[in-house]
Amino acid sequence: MIKFQTVSYVKLAQGFNPNVEHESSLRRVQRFFAEFSFDPLIFTRLIYSLLPDEPPYMLSMDRTNWKFGKTDINILMLSVCYKGVAIPLIWKLLPKRGNSNAKERKEVLDTYIRFFGTKDIKAFMADREFIGEEWFEDLIRQKIPFYIRIRNNMMVHRHGKSPIKAFWLFNNIKTGSYKHCDKLYYLGKNLVYLSGAKSFNKATGKVEFTIVASFNQHDQAMINYKERWQIETMFRAMKSSGFNLEDTHLTDLERIAKLLAVVAIAFVWAYLAGIDKHVNIKAIKVKKHGRRAYSFFKYGLIRIANALINPINNSDLDKCYKLLSCT
Numbered sequence: 001m002i003k004f005q006t007v008s009y010v011k012l013a014q015g016f017n018p019n020v021e022h023e024s025s026l027r028r029v030q031r032f033f034a035e036f037s038f039d040p041l042i043f044t045r046l047i048y049s050l051l052p053d054e055p056p057y058m059l060s061m062d063r064t065n066w067k068f069g070k071t072d073i074n075i076l077m078l079s080v081c082y083k084g085v086a087i088p089l090i091w092k093l094l095p096k097r098g099n100s101n102a103k104e105r106k107e108v109l110d111t112y113i114r115f116f117g118t119k120d121i122k123a124f125m126a127d128r129e130f131i132g133e134e135w136f137e138d139l140i141r142q143k144i145p146f147y148i149r150i151r152n153n154m155m156v157h158r159h160g161k162s163p164i165k166a167f168w169l170f171n172n173i174k175t176g177s178y179k180h181c182d183k184l185y186y187l188g189k190n191l192v193y194l195s196g197a198k199s200f201n202k203a204t205g206k207v208e209f210t211i212v213a214s215f216n217q218h219d220q221a222m223i224n225y226k227e228r229w230q231i232e233t234m235f236r237a238m239k240s241s242g243f244n245l246e247d248t249h250l251t252d253l254e255r256i257a258k259l260l261a262v263v264a265i266a267f268v269w270a271y272l273a274g275i276d277k278h279v280n281i282k283a284i285k286v287k288k289h290g291r292r293a294y295s296f297f298k299y300g301l302i303r304i305a306n307a308l309i310n311p312i313n314n315s316d317l318d319k320c321y322k323l324l325s326c327t
Contacts, residue, residue, distance in 0.1 A: 001243055001266050002301060003308045007259060008247040033255045041111070043261040044090050048116065050268050050324070052275055053082055056122035058224070060086050060231040061108070061130060063100055064239075071251040072097040075260070078108050079231045081125075085297050086230040087271060088238075088264040093253040102135040109144075118142055125228035133188040136213070140190060145215050147225045152209045156185040156194065167209045170196035175207065178222050193218030237297050238263055242270075265324075267297065272323040274300025 004011050009029045016025035051057070058081040065074040074094040079086035090111050094100060109124075124139070124146040131150055139146045152167040173179050178197035185194050192213040201208050214221045238245045243263050250256050274296035278284050284292045284299055294302070307317040 001262065002270060002304050005242060005301070005305065006244045006247050007263065008244070009249075011247075033250070033258050036258070038258075038261070040091075040257060040261050041115070043264060044111070045115065047087065047089055047264060047268050050272065051080060051082070051087065052272060055116070055120040057081070057120060058123045058125065058227050059089075059112070059121055060228045061105065061124070061126045062228075062231045062235070063094075063129065064235045065097065066246050068246075068249060068251060073251075073256060074098075075256075076100050076104055076108055077231065077235075078112060079234055081227045081230045083296065084230060084233065085237060085271065085295055086234040087268060088234060088260075091257070091260055091264075093257050093260075095253060099129050102132050102138070105130060105135060106138055113142070118144055121145065123147055123224045123227070125225055127228065131213075133190060136187065136190045136192070140192075140215055143215070145217060147212050147214050147221050147228075149225065149228075150187065150194075150211050150213050152211060154187065154211075156187050158183065158185060166194065166211050167196070169194060170198055170209055170211065173198050175200050180218050180221065182218075187213055193221065195221035197222055233295070234267075237295070238267060241298065242267065242301060269320070269324055270300035270304060271297045272300065273303050273320050274298070276300075276319070276323055277303050 001007060001012060003015050006012070009026060012029050013022055013025035016028065059078060060081050061076070061078050063074065063076050065072060067073070074097060076092045076094055077088060078090040079088050090108050092104060092108050094104060121144055124144050126146070126148045128149050128151055130148055150166060153165045155163040156166050156169070157163040169181060170179055173196075175198050178195065180195045181193060184191040192215065194211060194213060195218055196209055196211040199208050199210070210222075210225075212221045212225045243266065245263060248256070248259060250259060274294070277299060278296060284294050287293055303316070304320050307314050307320055311317055
C-alpha cells in the first residue's frame with residue numbers, strides 16, 4: 001500500500017512475488033479482506049501506543065464520505081491532533097448518507113473514554129455538524145473540554161433575557177478580530193461559553209463569523225478550535241495525497257472497516273518515519289513562504305516507499321520497520 005500509494009486491489013497485487021501470476025496475488029488480497037477477522041480496537045490500542053507524544057491529547061472528530069456506484073461510503077472518525085496532521089484512532093462506518101447523530105458520535109467517543117479515560121483528553125474539537133442538545137449535554141456531563149463551532153443563526157440567550165441569533169454577539173467587533181463572551185449563554189438547555197471571530201470572504205464578498213461553543217477555558221477557544229483542521233489534512237492524506245482511499249471498489253462496510261485499519265497503520269508508520277528522518281537524518285527544507293516542503297506524513301511515505309522499492313543493501317528499511325515497534 002505504501003509502495004504503490006493506493007488501496008486498489010489490482011495495483012496492490014502487483015507488489016507481490018513477481019514469479020507468481022498476478023491473478024493469484026489478486027485473489028490473496030481479496031481473501032484477506034473477505035476472510036480475515038480481527039477486533040478493530042486492537043488497531044486502536046496499537047496506534048495509541050505508537051503516538052509520538054504523551055497524553056493528554058487534542059482530539060478532533062469529523063466525517064468523510066464518497067459514493068461508489070449507488071453505495072454511500074460514510075466514515076465517522078476520531079483522531080489525535082499532532083503537528084499539522086491528525087492521526088486516525090477510532091472510526092465507525094455509517095450505514096447511511098449524511099450527518100452522524102448523537103448516538104453514533106457518543107459510541108465513538110465513549111470507546112476512547114472506555115480505554116483511555118477522560119483525563120487523556122486535553123480538548124475535543126468538531127465542526128458545525130457536531131451539535132445538538134443531547135450531544136452537548138453528554139459532553140458537559142462527562143466534563144470533556146470541548147470547542148465546537150455552531151451555526152451563526154442558532155438562538156442563544158442569557159438567563160431572563162430574550163433569545164438572539166448567535167452572530168449578533170459578535171456583529172460589532174472589527175473584521176479580522178475576535179471576542180470571548182465572559183458570561184455563560186443558554187444554547188438550548190445547556191449553558192456554554194461563546195467565542196467568535198469576524199472575517200471577510202473575498203471570494204463571496206460577504207462578512208463571515210466563526211462562533212465556537214466551549215465548556216471551559218473559553219479564552220483558548222479560538223486557538224484550540226483552529227487545531228480541528230488537522231483532521232481534514234489527515235483525510236486528504238488518506239485520499240489524494242497518500243493512499244487514494246477512494247480507489248477502493250469495496251461496498252461491504254465490514255471490509256471497508258478492515259481496509260481502514262490497514263490504512264491507519266500505514267498512515268501512522270509513514271508519520272513516524274517522517275518525524276524520525278526529520279529529527280535524526282535530514283531536516284525537511286523550509287520554503288521561502290515559511291512552510292515545510294513536506295508534511296511529516298509525506299516525508300515518511302516517500303522514505304518508506306523508496307526503501308521498499310530498493311530493498312537490497314538498504315539499511316534504512318530495517319530502521320523503518322523498527323519504528324512500528326511499540327515495546
